[in-house]
Every structure is written in structure tokens, then in C-alpha cells.
Amino acid sequence: MRYQNIFLKLKKPYLLLVLSSMLFYFVFAYNLVRTDYMKLLTLYVALFFLFYKLVEHNKNKIKLLTYIAFLFRVVFILAIPNLSQDFYRFIWDGRMILEGFNPYLYTPESFIINSELPIEQAEELYAGMGMLNGSHFTNYPPLNQLCFIIADIFTGKSILGSAIVLRLIIIAADFGTLYFGKKLLEKLKLPVHHIFWYILNPFIIIELTGNLHFEGVMLFFLIWSLYLLHINKWKQAAVVFACSVSIKLIPLLFLPLFFKWFQKTAIPSSMVEKTQNKTRTSLYSGISKLIWFYSIVGFTTLLLFLPFYSSEFVNNYAQTVGLWFQNFEFNASVYYIAREIGYWFRGYNEIAIIGKILPALILLFVLYLAFFKKNKTTKQLIQSMLFAFVFYLFLSTTIHPWYISTLLILSIFTNYKFPLVWSFVIILSYLAYINIDKADKSENLYIIALEYIIVFTVFLYETLKKKSLEN
Numbered sequence: 001m002r003y004q005n006i007f008l009k010l011k012k013p014y015l016l017l018v019l020s021s022m023l024f025y026f027v028f029a030y031n032l033v034r035t036d037y038m039k040l041l042t043l044y045v046a047l048f049f050l051f052y053k054l055v056e057h058n059k060n061k062i063k064l065l066t067y068i069a070f071l072f073r074v075v076f077i078l079a080i081p082n083l084s085q086d087f088y089r090f091i092w093d094g095r096m097i098l099e100g101f102n103p104y105l106y107t108p109e110s111f112i113i114n115s116e117l118p119i120e121q122a123e124e125l126y127a128g129m130g131m132l133n134g135s136h137f138t139n140y141p142p143l144n145q146l147c148f149i150i151a152d153i154f155t156g157k158s159i160l161g162s163a164i165v166l167r168l169i170i171i172a173a174d175f176g177t178l179y180f181g182k183k184l185l186e187k188l189k190l191p192v193h194h195i196f197w198y199i200l201n202p203f204i205i206i207e208l209t210g211n212l213h214f215e216g217v218m219l220f221f222l223i224w225s226l227y228l229l230h231i232n233k234w235k236q237a238a239v240v241f242a243c244s245v246s247i248k249l250i251p252l253l254f255l256p257l258f259f260k261w262f263q264k265t266a267i268p269s270s271m272v273e274k275t276q277n278k279t280r281t282s283l284y285s286g287i288s289k290l291i292w293f294y295s296i297v298g299f300t301t302l303l304l305f306l307p308f309y310s311s312e313f314v315n316n317y318a319q320t321v322g323l324w325f326q327n328f329e330f331n332a333s334v335y336y337i338a339r340e341i342g343y344w345f346r347g348y349n350e351i352a353i354i355g356k357i358l359p360a361l362i363l364l365f366v367l368y369l370a371f372f373k374k375n376k377t378t379k380q381l382i383q384s385m386l387f388a389f390v391f392y393l394f395l396s397t398t399i400h401p402w403y404i405s406t407l408l409i410l411s412i413f414t415n416y417k418f419p420l421v422w423s424f425v426i427i428l429s430y431l432a433y434i435n436i437d438k439a440d441k442s443e444n445l446y447i448i449a450l451e452y453i454i455v456f457t458v459f460l461y462e463t464l465k466k467k468s469l470e471n
Contacts, residue, residue: 222241
């Protein structure tokens with residue numbers, strides 16, 4: 001009855017939008033093959049249009065939009081991901097731990113080629129994850145591994161059962177993000193409905209709930225941490241931030257940006273004395289808190305990794321992380337241009353060299369943001385995070401669609417809309433394959449170029465517009 005009353009508040013046209021969206025999500029979840037490009041594109045464009053209309057015309061109906069977000073996710077509950085194979089590796093890792101193996105020390109391929117089956121359904125899981133995934137050591141941090149364990153504990157030998165439990169964890173994280181995201185928006189005096197540009201976005205629903213990517217869990221901890229930081233509970237924020245790092249390593253990129261934020265929080269503005277001694281005290285207090293913040297993050301992260309520690313683990317993990325900059329290529333922008341220049345001058349792919357230069361440039365840019373931007377308010381801090389991460393994406397060699405989710409959640413606390421546009425055009429990355437039977441090869445660079453022309457155009461327009469307004 002409660003749900004019925006809520007949905008009765010919807011005008012008939014918007015009720016039709018909800019029902020149409022549920023139908024399209026159902027087709028997406030249960031009747032779509034990744035290589036059916038026209039169907040994929042049509043469904044995604046339709047869902048994005050319906051999503052925009054729903055949020056735009058129901059801004060003040062927060063409870064209603066929350067229930068709609070839940071309903072759309074429920075559609076995917078029994079689905080096997082059809083746009084990503086990664087979940088097979090999740091299940092493999094979880095079962096390896098339950099069998100007493102350290103998943104960071106063995107590749108699935110090392111067992112299969114020797115006809116060893118260390119876990120139930122080993123051959124099926126290996127075939128599902130693919131040779132590329134199966135030939136490398138796992139790169140999923142310890143809290144992520146805990147999620148995999150939970151999925152396998154409750155479902156035994158069922159791949160679908162494990163997928164369902166993983167999906168429930170991700171859905172729970174999404175609603176945690178909704179909760180803390182709303183609270184942070186309220187504290188920052190920003191429109192609360194902005195959170196639904198993330199929560200109701202088809203890109204988020206499909207990539208996280210549908211395809212079981214754990215960026216959603218990482219972002220739950222990240223937004224929770226930012227909320228705690230905003231209300232000056234920085235010690236708790238450090239622990240929660242470490243949990244975010246222990247799902248995905250990406251938040252490590254943001255650590256330098258806290259430098260000036262802690263300088264401003266040393267003494268409330270109403271109590272600051274304009275004397276030199278007070279200023280020095282404030283500076284030392286801020287630096288002390290910053291060091292403690294970094295220490296708590298580092299200690300908590302290391303503590304979570306400790307059960308898996310060995311010298312071999314360190315080598316394997318570093319090797320796997322390095323692959324993302326020096327071996328793998330997908331849906332890149334600046335890197336593809338640099339690669340072509342390398343072909344012109346050297347006649348071969350320079351990824352081994354370029355892959356070392358780009359991370360250094362990213363680090364320099366993050367340090368520039370840390371030391372030369374204000375970052376003294378939560379809004380300024382989040383904006384610097386946004387620019388740090390978009391610079392990281394622009395210079396990366398590998399940009400999978402779900403990476404954009406971090407950019408999207410940060411953008412709702414700013415005035416920038418280019419991440420929302422990117423969440424729409426990112427579907428083009430799925431259309432970039434020429435050889436439909438080998439979907440991990442032969443990218444169509446014209447389609448990639450179209451994607452980035454749109455993204456860079458909006459990004460530059462918004463950036464230059466803001467600068468002109470400031471001047």
C-alpha cells in the first residue's frame with residue numbers, strides 16, 4: 001500500500017517512463033548480446049532519455065526517485081552480466097581463499113594448463129573470465145576479496161548464486177552512497193536531487209548493478225569519508241578512506257589533495273588570531289593532523305592487506321598494477337595520440353616508454369593541484385579531486401567504461417556536467433570493436449575519436465566558461 005501511494009503521485013506520462021525503463025532494463029539484462037551493437041545502442045539511448053526526463057521533472061520527489069532507483073536495480077537480480085567477464089574472476093578468487101589458497105600468488109592459468117582444478121567449476125570459471133584475465137595475477141584489494149568470499153560462502157557451487165550475492169552487496173553500497181551523498185549535498189547547500197544524476201543514471205545501473213563492478217562499493221566508502229571529513233571527524237574519515245582504497249586503489253590518487261584542507265581545519269575561522277604565533281600554531285596543528293590522517297589511512301590499508309602478505313605477493317601485485325600502464329590498451333585518448341606519434345618516429349608501439357611518462361605527468365599534476373589550488377573547503381577539495389581524476393583518465397592507456405563512475409559521483413558536488421555527458425557517450429566504447437568474434441581486439445579508432453571529441457568539447461567549454469566568469 002505504501003509503494004502504491006508513492007507511485008500514485010506520479011503523473012501518467014512519468015509512470016509510463018518508469019514502466020518503459022523497467023522493460024528496457026529487462027531486455028538489457030536478459031536478452032542482449034554484447035556484439036548486438038544496434039540493440040545495445042538503441043536501448044542505452046532510450047534509457048538515458050527516460051532517466052533524464054524522470055530526474056528533471058521529479059526533482060522534489062526524493063522518496064519517489066529512491067524507490068524507482070531500487071526497482072530498476074531489482075530487474076537485474078537474476079541476470080548474468082552480459083557486458084563484462086570480470087565477475088568470473090571474482091568468484092574464482094573467493095573460492096580460492098575458501099580452499100586455503102592465497103589468490104595473489106597464483107594465476108588461474110597456472111592451474112588449468114597443468115590440468116589441476118583447485119576449486120569447484122574451475123574450468124567453467126576460467127573459460128568465462130577469458131585467457132587474458134586468467135593469465136594474470138589478481139589485482140583486487142583485500143576488502144574486495146572479502147566480498148568475493150561472502151558471495152561464495154552463501155552460494156556454494158552456484159555461479160548465478162554468487163552473482164546474486166555480489167549484486168546485493170553492490171546495490172547496498174549504492175544506497176549507502178545515496179544516503180551519505182544526500183547528507184553531504186545538504187551540508188554543502190547544494191540541490192539534493194543531484195545525487196540522482198548518479199543513482200538513477202543508466203550507466204551506473206548497468207555497469208555496477210548489471211555488470212558487477214565494485215567501483216560502487218569503493219565510491220560508497222569514498223563519499224562516506226568525505227562526509228565525515230566535512231563534519232570534522234577526520235580520524236573516522238581516514239579509516240573509511242582506507243576501506244575505499246581496500247576496494248580499489250584509485251582513491252590513493254587523491255591523498256596529496258588533503259594538504260591544504262587540513263591547514264584550514266586547524267582552527268575554526270572565528271577563532272583565528274591575526275598574530276604570527278597563532279598562525280604558526282595553526283600551521284603546525286594542521287600538519288600534525290595531516291600526518292595523522294595519512295598514518296591512519298596507511299596503517300589501516302596495510303592491516304587489511306596483512307593476511308595476504310608475502311614477498312611474492314608484493315612482486316605479483318606490483319607487476320599486475322603495472323600492466324594497466326605498460327601493457328593494456330583500451331579506449332584511451334591522449335595515449336593513442338602519443339602512440340601514433342611513436343609509430344611515425346620509431347615504427348613500433350612505444351607503450352613501454354609512454355607508459356612510464358604518463359604516470360609521472362599525472363603525479364606532477366596532482367601535486368600542482370595539492371600545492372597551488374585552494375582546497376580549503378569541501379567543495380574546492382572535491383573539485384580538485386574531479387580534475388585530478390579526469391587528468392588521470394585522459395592520460396591513461398586503459399579506460400574501461402566503469403572507470404567514469406568516480407568522475408560522475410564527484411561531479412554532482414560541482415557545477416561541471418561533462419562527466420554526465422561522458423556517462424552517456426561512454427557506450428561508444430562498446431561499439432569500438434571491428435572483429436565481433438574477438439571483442440578484446442581491433443578497436444575502431446573513429447568511434448573512439450567521436451567519443452573523445454564530444455567529451456573534450458564539453459570539458460573545454462565548461463572549463464573556459466568558468467574561467468571567463470571568474471575573470
